[in-house]
Amino acid sequence: MNPTLVISLLLGYFAVLMGVSLLQKADGAGNEAFFRGNRRSPWFVVSIGMIGASLSGVTFSGATYAIGVSGRNVCISNCVVRNCVNSGPSSTAPVCLVGEGCLVTHCVITNNSNGPSYMDYSDWRGAGGLYINNGVVADSLIAGNKMTAAYGDATNDRNRQAGGVALGGGAKMVNCTVVNNYSNAKKTPVGGVKAGSGEIVNSLISRNTVGEYGDTSCANVMPSDESLFVSCVVTDDTDVFENYAQGLDGPSSDARVFDAGQDRADAPAKDLAGADRIQGAAIDIGCYERDPSKFTASIACE
Numbered sequence: 001m002n003p004t005l006v007i008s009l010l011l012g013y014f015a016v017l018m019g020v021s022l023l024q025k026a027d028g029a030g031n032e033a034f035f036r037g038n039r040r041s042p043w044f045v046v047s048i049g050m051i052g053a054s055l056s057g058v059t060f061s062g063a064t065y066a067i068g069v070s071g072r073n074v075c076i077s078n079c080v081v082r083n084c085v086n087s088g089p090s091s092t093a094p095v096c097l098v099g100e101g102c103l104v105t106h107c108v109i110t111n112n113s114n115g116p117s118y119m120d121y122s123d124w125r126g127a128g129g130l131y132i133n134n135g136v137v138a139d140s141l142i143a144g145n146k147m148t149a150a151y152g153d154a155t156n157d158r159n160r161q162a163g164g165v166a167l168g169g170g171a172k173m174v175n176c177t178v179v180n181n182y183s184n185a186k187k188t189p190v191g192g193v194k195a196g197s198g199e200i201v202n203s204l205i206s207r208n209t210v211g212e213y214g215d216t217s218c219a220n221v222m223p224s225d226e227s228l229f230v231s232c233v234v235t236d237d238t239d240v241f242e243n244y245a246q247g248l249d250g251p252s253s254d255a256r257v258f259d260a261g262q263d264r265a266d267a268p269a270k271d272l273a274g275a276d277r278i279q280g281a282a283i284d285i286g287c288y289e290r291d292p293s294k295f296t297a298s299i300a301c302e
Contacts, residue, residue, distance in 0.1 A: 060084060060094075068092060073101040081129075084112045093127035093166065094145075102135030106272055109140065114161075115148035126161035127194075128181055134169035139268045140176050141249060141287050147183040148211075161185035162194035163208060171195075175202045175261070175268055175277075177249050177286040184211025192220040192234075201230045202261035204240065204251070204286035231262035233285050242290070250288035257285040258292075 054075040060067065063084045067076060074097060084094040094112040097104060109129045128145030130137060142164045164181030167173060173193070183189035191208030193200060205220045217223055220234045233256050238244035240257045251257040261267070261283035269277055271289040280292045 055079060063094075067095045067097070069097045069099065069102065071099045071102075074099060075103045075105070076107060077103070077105045078107065080108045080110075081112060082108070082110045086114045093129060093131035095130045097131070097135055098133040098168075100134050102132060104130065104132060104135070104137040105139055105268065106270070107137075107140045108272070109142045109145065111144040113146045113148060115146070126185065127166040128161075128163040128183065129165060131166045131168065132171045133167075134171055136172045136174065136266075137165065137167075137176060138174040139270070139272050139287050141272060142176060142178045143180050143249065145181045147185055147189065162190045163192065163210075164205075165193045167193070167195040167198045167200075170198045172198050172266075173200045173203055174264075174266060175271070175283070175285075175287055176204075177288070178203065178205045179207055179249060181208045182211065183208075184213055188218065188222075189214040190218045190220075190222050193225070194222055195225045195228050196222075198228060199230060200225075200228055200232055201264065202267065202283060202285055203229075203232045204257060205232065205234045206240065207236050207238070231260065231285065233257055233260070240285075242288075249286070251284045251286050251290045253290070253292075258290055259284065261285050 054077070055067070056075075056077045057079065059080040059082075061080075061082050061084070067079075067081065069076075076095070076097070081095050086092065086094060093114055095104065095107075095109055112129055114126060114128045126147060128147040129142045130140075145164055147161045147163045161183055162181070163183035164178040165173065165176075173195075178192045181191055183191050189210045191210045191214070192205045193203075208220045210216065210219050220236075221229070233240060235256070240252055240254045242248040242250040242252050259280040259282040263278070263283055267277060267283055271277060271284075272287040273289075275289050275291070277283050277289050279289050284290055
């Protein structure tokens with residue numbers, strides 16, 4: 001490459017950086033604004049900053065958009081995304097990753113809402129919690145999210161927005177728990193997980209619901225997606241949870257979830273809480289692993 005061109009590009013790059021910093025200074029931004037971003041996280045800023053990078057240990061709360069990434073090999077780990085609301089003219093999920101090799105792992109995505117004023121059905125990246133294309137989501141809890149579109153084209157077959165998770169482009173979900181999500185998209189809403197391709201492994205999908213536009217058979221998953229599920233539990237039975245009434249989403253001693261998963265090379269080594277996987281005879285279903293030594297026995301005395 002021409003040395004003059006290389007030097008010119010470098011000088012131009014640093015000139016842009018200096019220009020942005022001067023503009024921010026002119027707006028009265030100080031040291032706190034530099035590090036905290038005035039406590040705002042617009043999706044396009046996070047998108048640009050995350051291309052080819054990783055994000056770990058960050059909590060997004062109450063943002064319009066939380067994380068939006070278009071790029072390869074981006075890793076989002078140990079993050080919490082909660083109470084984020086998308087009410088603009090877009091169907092993008094609060095957490096949206098599009099790109100080969102992207103990974104969402106050990107994250108908690110809860111109580112977010114995606115209810116744009118008008119949904120763009122030219123793509124279907126809509127979800128109340130997470131949309132990931134051609135990547136992997138593992139060891140994560142996706143709970144209490146909502147897809148509540150007010151308007152849209154009810155005749156468009158691409159409108160299959162999920163309340164919890166939408167997987168596109170052959171994405172994979174491994175050892176996740178998807179519970180209590182809701183969708184009321186205009187056509188074929190899915191409360192829990194919408195895929196169409198890819199693979200869902202060792203995951204617990206439970207007690208998700210759909211609204212007036214939905215069919216109860218699609219509350220947790222699309223029936224047409226069932227061939228994509230490997231060693232998963234899809235049920236509305238609360239007995240599979242450690243203590244559903246108290247919000248404990250770990251597995252119970254129920255044989256459907258405890259030691260019921262498939263041991264695979266792509267299974268995570270740690271659960272969402274950081275405990276070692278395979279505490280018993282095999283890996284458990286869902287984002288948490290249950291310690292068999294903590295089982296309690298019920299003994300009846302006469």
